[in-house]
Amino acid sequence: MHGTRLVRYALLRLLQAVPVVLGVVVLNFLLLQLAPGDAATVLAGEAGGAPPEYVAELRARFGLDQPMLVQLGLYLKNILLLDLGYSFRNSAPVLDLILERLWPTLLLMGATFVLSVGGGVVVGLLAALWVRTWRDHLISVVAVIAYATPLFWIGLMLILVFSIWLDWFPTSGMEDVVAFNEGWARIIDIAHHLVLPTITLSLFYLALYTRLMRATVLEQRGAEYVTTARAKGLTEGRITMRHILRNALLPVVTMAGVQVGALLGGSVVVETVFAWPGLGQLAFQSLFARDFNLLLGIFFLSACLVVIVNLMVDVIYVLLDPRIRVGGA
């Protein structure tokens, strides 16, 4: 019975997300209209100048000469039919372009998520257990530094130290394209390429979750149910693992759900630094090419991604915390 209620809740939430995503689409569309220039001027500019008639003809071909509201209506209609349009710049359907770049981004985000949340929980717990010792202070100082350092600088420094000086990891890309690896060899190759970008993108979040976890564990340690557990004659280890850990995880899960959207934003910088062939890099390129169809497609997909991840976090939350009832209004 609990299961069916959870499924119903998930479906309800997905339906509720539809207007949210459409709102995001409209907002993005209008915002992009504010940007100066369009694909036609960029194409003409790259050709080294072109007569106004040619630019006008390009505009007509891309449908850019229509009134803005007509363009918006057309775009919304296409979105509802899951048609993301055509990228004239890349001469390919937007959906194909995005799907090709989607999985590298998901791979990078997934690895970062696991490393930052998992690492943050473990390090934060350790810091709380070692509270007010030199180990705790060391963790706190390192966390503050990681928290305060810009992403791109960390990326560049990691490349400098681990790729150029030590030559342990490749400098850029997702795989060694000329090696034509197959099967396991390819997986290992990709994992090898993944290390530096993941660390770069993770450090900030790792520091964030470490600090949050440390604070909540300390808070939970003072809770009355911990005294009860102690009065039962349990060992400190059992109290920590069975009682404190799960209660302390709840705020971290909440925070992780909120941060997924920011993770997507951070990946633009990291993908650019490491030439990682993901959505972030694609977004960066399409922005400068004024390839608005492609950009809007990426935004649409990101919005969907964030909605889905948030839903997943909420479902995890329901599974972790029996006090949250779903289905009941």
Next chain:
Amino acid sequence: MNAAPTATVSAGPILDISELSVALPSWADRPQAVKQVSLQIGAGETLCVVGESGSGKSVMARAILRLLPEPQVRIVDGRVLLEGEDLAHADDKRMRAVRGGKIAMIFQEPMVALNPLMTIGRQIDEILEAHTDWGKAERRRRVVATFEDVRLPDPARIFGAYPHELSGGQRQRVMIAMSLVLEPRLIIADEPTTALDVTTEAQILSLLKELQQRHGTALLFITHNFGVVAEIADRVAVMRRGEVVEHGDAEEVLTRPRHPYTRALIEAVPSLVPRKGIAGTDKSAAEPILEIRRLDKIYGRRAQGASWLTRWMPGLGRGRRQAVHAVNQIDLDVKRGSAVAVVGESGSGKSTLARCLIGLEQADAGSVKIAGNEIVGLSRSAWRPLRSRVQMVFQDPFASLNPRTSVGDIIARGAILQGEAPDAAMSQARELLTLVGLEPKAAERYPHEFSGGQRQRIGIARALAVKPDILIADEPVSALDVSVQKQVLDLLDSLRRRFGLTMLFITHDLRVAAHVCEEIVVLKSGRIVEHGKTAEIFADPRHEYTRALLSSVPGRDWQLRLVGSSAGPGTD
């Protein structure tokens, strides 16, 4: 310092505490939480340790099991002998064997004392897992048997339930089951009934007494309530600022207290006999200032959130929550200048009624007239001119004052919003502070600098600042120590006479109601079950629920005896 124990302990004590001292950290208000305390508890005996907040009674109880937040708070001196073994110097491994095995503990607030994310059964099973080598099935049998022992309904369901799914009384039964499961030699109960309703409290107390007799367990019972002492104690120790000031046989201490502090505490217990001369003005002539007709408030009927969706697809968001009829067809007239107590247990709808009257909740149906003005269905702006007519004193003085606002601003703000000039409002705030027994200087200070009783005085001054006709006091003393309770009640009573206020006094405690109100309304499940003059209700309660409330008051027999014998406490 200690009075010599008057009662003899039979056949050697289970627990022998001698000269126990517990140090507090340097920033605390005194160097030692517990000073040179010596107590003994024999097998099957109940020792009550009584004291107000800050007396060190809870620290002393936790020190026995070494559950103190060491090293800031730690035992610095003395011995805690459990059947001859000194626990004050035992190592961690030995302490773990004692905790839950030989000495078990019951805490005040079962909601926070249980892990919210773990099933009840698992939380008790843990004790058996830590202390025995029984198999899983055997442990489960034992836990279920203990649930039956404490008379929890449907033990198999409770085993798999989470704490939030049980009622307060059930949760406390679970805590008792938890303490009993290994048949310890001693149970320490730290205010186990303070968070419960009177009728539930009475049940839990009789359960504890019965189980203790059946299992022969010694019981160390921490409380602030002398009524509870009268119910269960064999011997009593009274603590004040970390020291035992009086110690002796329960009967002796309750009827012939020697130490002035004990006497003060006993006197502060609200009397079971309504005060005489409370009637005040002749109210038959006064017109009703508050007229309530068929007032209704239902919670949880409408589905919340996702409403646009559930309107199209009702199946999707169908709520399972039951509607709660918090206020059900209430009719009540309150005459100008009278004081009416609304008495009920948690969930009776008494607070909801108060919140409807002051506009914090919108009633669903019915009518409320304040001096002839209908308030049900008023918009916020239409309410504003009426705000000065009704004011409320809230329950928790620690949570109801904004910690970042000075006391003067807190009091003056209401009057300023009603159009008073800021300077005039401020000087009026100072006068009000004097009126409620505080220094006018207090206006410049902040709420955290005051004690609970002083904060409640500030709350009263705040309510009076807009010169209301009606004062609604929602459990204004339930968060305070008994001795402070009495002072605040007396203050409310004198202010009401002085300003001719009409008072609606919301409380769960019939004795408190009798202290300040000439009329009592008894609420149960949102309905008025009895309404009448305080003296008549106390003398002859008609409704069985009122009778249950009255007979559940802890220490009732003792109090009646005190009144019966012409020499009351402290007058021998």
